[in-house]
Amino acid sequence: MRATSLALKDLLQIARDWKSALFLVVMPILFTFFFGLVLQPDSQAEADARLPVGIVGREAGGQLGAHLERLLAASEVIRPVPLSEAEADEAEALVDGGELAAAIAVPEGFSQAVLSGQSPRFTVIADPMTTTGQAASQGIETVISRLLGAVQTARISADEFAAAQGFETEGARQAYLMRGLDQAVAAWEEPPLTVRQEQAVVSGEPGESEVPGGFAQSSPGMIVQFAIFGLITSAMILVLERQAGALKRILTTPTSRAAVIGGHVLAMFLVVFAQVLLLVLVGQLLFGVDYMRAPLATLLMATILAFWAASLGLFIGSISKSQEQVITLSLIAMFLFAALGGAWFPLEVAGEAFATVGHIMPTAWAMDGFQNIVVRGLGLASVLLPAGILLAYGLVFFGLAVWQFGFETR
Amino acid sequence: MKALDIAMRDLLHTLRTPFTLIMMFGAPLLIAGLLFFAFGSMTGGGEDLDLQTIQVTVANLDRAEVQGGGFAAGELLIEFLRSDDLSDLLAVEIVDDEATARANVAGQRAHVAVIIPGGLSAVATTPGQEATVVLYPDPTLTIAPGIVQDLVSQFIDGFAGAKITAEITGQQFEARGVPAGPALLQGAATQYAGWLETTGHHQEGADPLVDLRPPATEGEPAEQDAGIIAGIMGGMIVFFTFFVGAMGAESIVREEEEGTLPRLFTTPTPRTSILAGKFTAILLALVVQIAVLLVASSLIFGITWGRRPTVLLVSVALTVAAAGFGIFVMSFVQSTRQTGPVLGSVLTLTGMLGGLFTQGIPNIPELFNVVNLVVPQGWAMRAWDLSLAGAGPAGVLLPVAALLGMGLLFFAVGALLFRRRFA
Structure with missing residues (x-):
């Protein structure tokens, strides 16, 4: 007491x-x-949860530019944000200020380089010390890797056809190659084998109550x-x-x-x-x-x-x-x-x-x-x-x- | 002279008090040291990260193909995850079924479960079919699941690429009315796998696809990679200088309570000299504190604080702001019993608003960078950031002016309140 x-x-x-x-x-x-x-997490603030990535310098007349844009648009990780010439000068500031998760500079002549079997390097501006920067960078790399893979697929298909049947002209081979590339890019837009991260739920009813982020x-x-x-x-x-x-x-x-x-x-x-x-x-x-x-x-x-x-x-x-x-x-x-x-x-x-x-x-x-x-x-x-x-x-x-x-x- | 005598006496008293000494030097170095220990590997500007080994539990439901002795995609994925290259990063355990894998994650025996679907091998080689590898991470983690997802996706993309190659080749042959047998399609897929193995596209490879570089920081171009620890230590210096500024001003309240200040007022020494002496003592204590912390942090953590004239300018402005703020806060305190709680709450809240506790945390909303500037601590942090980035004296004029202005204003208001109190 x-x-x-x-x-x-x-x-x-x-x-x-x-x-x-x-x-x-x-x-x-x-x-x-x-x-x-x-x-x-930033992603919870926007309807499109993908990380915004600025695209700088799309090469004029390049054969792969459109394919790259399609694969970027299809990415589950990143959301392409095309930047005008004026905005391109501000790309670093936009990444530094957090308005963009990353920015990617498409190298001049990359289509020609890729189609001739080379792997041109893309410059990616992102903060490697942040999870956002790392994820955006990895997402960009995956897209580039898939584009190169699509080109390789088209090339293999063309080589096999050349071996089996042969092309009448170089133009026919090119047309076959570009058609194959188009199909391969389409296939990569919805890849047949995927990896999915299952989100944990705390309600016991999946989808009802997701983990409440930072709180x-x-x-x-x-x-x-x-x-x-x-x-x-x-x-x-x-x-x-x-x-x-x-x-x-x-x-x-x-x-x-x-x-x-x-x-x-x-x-x-x-x-x-x-x-x-x-x-x-x-x-x-x-x-x-x-x-x-x-x-x-x-x-x-x-x-x-x-x-x-x-x-x-x-x-x-x-x-x-x-x-x-x-x-x-x-x-x-x-x-x-x-x-x-x-x-x-x-x-x-x-x-x-x-x-x-x-x-x-x-x-x-x-x-x-x-x-x-x-x-x-x-x-x-x-x-x-x-x-x-x-x-x-x-x-x-x-x-x-x-x-x-x-x-x-x- | 009287003011100087009072200042020296107060300064000696401050430097002889263990509590004040701990708060002046011990606490900021201890906290920064702790965080340096936590993020130590991330402060060297590009050195390898000291990541924890990720415990991965794998349920391979694609086992039927292994028994058949043919292509086994699940086994190949496990082999990849268990490869020597990844042995420092991943600790892989194989379990019999999906439920066990999930239970391992739920029981915190694993960070991530990788569930390889049944029939993955068949899907990888059969046109028109799809499959998904499921990752089930511990929901409290973010880095480990991201790393495992990157690795597994990279590997699965290899299978997907080979499958797409076989499918596209078949479709193109078919479109031209040329039959493509299984052997030809298998050959196409194998060629793709061979190409992938040869090129080995990944960032760590000899021929990386991207050149990754961080954005240049706002303001003047960065002349050095200050690292996370510099920002954290900067935050600690600012927080504890404001703390010591307020603690120094507390002596006015304490002496009033103990009766020594009223006694001093009965002497011929003008009250202005007495208060000026007290203020000078605070300034001197802060000068000593900032100097010691800058030198100690340079020696212990290897921080280069910036150009000498800039560091000097920022230090002076910080000293004035912290002393003025201390006088201002303490002018509202009626007794020493109120000191601890008022100090704790006001300094913690303003420190929080000033962004002192969020140094080194990535992805801070832009709004906080504006809110920071409402309090002097935010301007002080802005000044240190610029100095760390290599700014010259001209580059820090705005935050320095803001600090001096705020410091003098706080001092004027605080001194006025004290004068009224002792009138």
Whole structure:
């Protein structure tokens, strides 16, 4: 009962401080929105999801120009955007500004070169450090490769016919070749063998609810990050009580040490738990992140995350001697755990060593648990392992906090 | 002289406080170091990426043809994915059926499942038929599925090309009333496969199809490849200089609370000198911080910040802006208990708006580049970007002027509020 009273006292203190709402609710929502927009794939913004690629310099009178344009138009990855001469000068700026995913410069005389068996190089302007630039570049390469393949098909067919029947004139051979090329390009417009990437759905009903882009990363990421950041206010109470001598005074009463620690950790747990639930609700209603598809799994993750964060908060509050130390340690904990654990960006984009180290972090397991629900579309069973590991981390921090707490107040 | 004495005393106090030292030097280098570690291989300007090995699980439903001992497209695809060239990139596991492959992805035992359809070999050699290889990626991933799709598509295009060649040859013969037997069509397909093998068109090959080059950056032409880490470190320098600027201004609030400032006001030293001393201390602390961070980041991360006069100009403007902003923010704070939350929230929000936390993230919407300039942090970042791109002093005049203007305006308003408070 004394622990509950202490917890209620802490909660009242937090609730009376307007700044708590800022840390616990307003900032995480703003950050979720901001990073969600930043991480949102470009393709979701347009009806034609293909990447726009500017075409510079179509050779006049070239025999393959039209075929190249047909194959570019048929690409599933890129959408050709013919550029006028004036626009061509701006191609680099358009790619740099993100209006085009890439630009391709068709080399002068490429038709003649290709038809004579050479492979002229096309200049592609794209940012190789971005997934958009890489995908556009790969899409362009596929188109060029298919055009060269179509020419080769026409050439093989013509050679076989020449061997089997022979052409009366060179003109007849050329006509046969160009007809074959036309047919081959038509075949490549709808290739008989394809590769399709199946999009995961989270509703259980294919096609009903697709993964909600950047918010599926930013919503759980900011929940995890601000569970740590929000501890500043809670841990501060502990430090202020220690500085004011209130902790020592409480110990002179019949209140046990366990009740004091239990009261504080209970308050921290309840604060983070309420914060996580609120942010889950905001994620669900404002950002379309479907936490409620597996409510029990979400509840379990929220509970364990709150316990872990509360244990960390208790630990920070236990070892800090001043308010500045609370802020410093909370910020360092937030930066370390959030950045390394994949709360800011998916660990996939980091190097192998970073991803391996990152996955040791408790935050990485928290992210795994939430993403199993909202991105992978899995249920309660899928969060048992992440929740178990997070719980173990929570127990370790709790143990350290109790040990340090007792030492401080002796 | 009095102002200088106050400045030196405050500066010494700042440099003796472990918390301030951590926020001045430790935190920015630590965070940038973390991100450097994360994206380390991407900062060298064109070196190979340190990609994680992609776990691929393959369900080959095209097994019947293997038992027949003939052409087996599924087996050839597996052989390709398991080739020595790809052994560092892919770790391939073969499973018996599609359900197991999908379960491996769902259970995070694989990044991507490749499901080779039954009868792929027959479709590859029979006119008029179609088939699709299905990739089932872990939906949290984007890079790994893209790489696997590129590789599989490249290989499948080879089969498709051979099939198209056989079909077109047959159609053209038929159109001219010349019979084309299976052997002839098979021969045409084989010729195509041979041509493909000889030319081996891909970017890594000896004869790449495209010359890929990044666009020149906006403004002055890039003289150096600054890399992602330079942008990230620039963001950290800006964020933590504004933090230290505000922390320095906090001493006014703290001394007021502790009673030392009111006592100082009772001495003959003019209030203007006292506030000027405090402001000078902040400026000096910021100069030390920026200098140390620039040198340390150059040594640790190999960043070349730009031409010396430009770097100096940007540093001065950043110092004035951060100090002025700190005075302005702290003029609204009534007690040191409010400092942490106000600092945390205001600086994080303005830093976010200024684009300090999104350095290095690709595909940022263009709108953010405009929104950034609402806050001084955005102008500071713009100035560093230009300096990193090799701009001369003239090239950074606009952001420098904006920073100086904003800094002085913030200082004037903040000082006015403090004067009223202490009147």
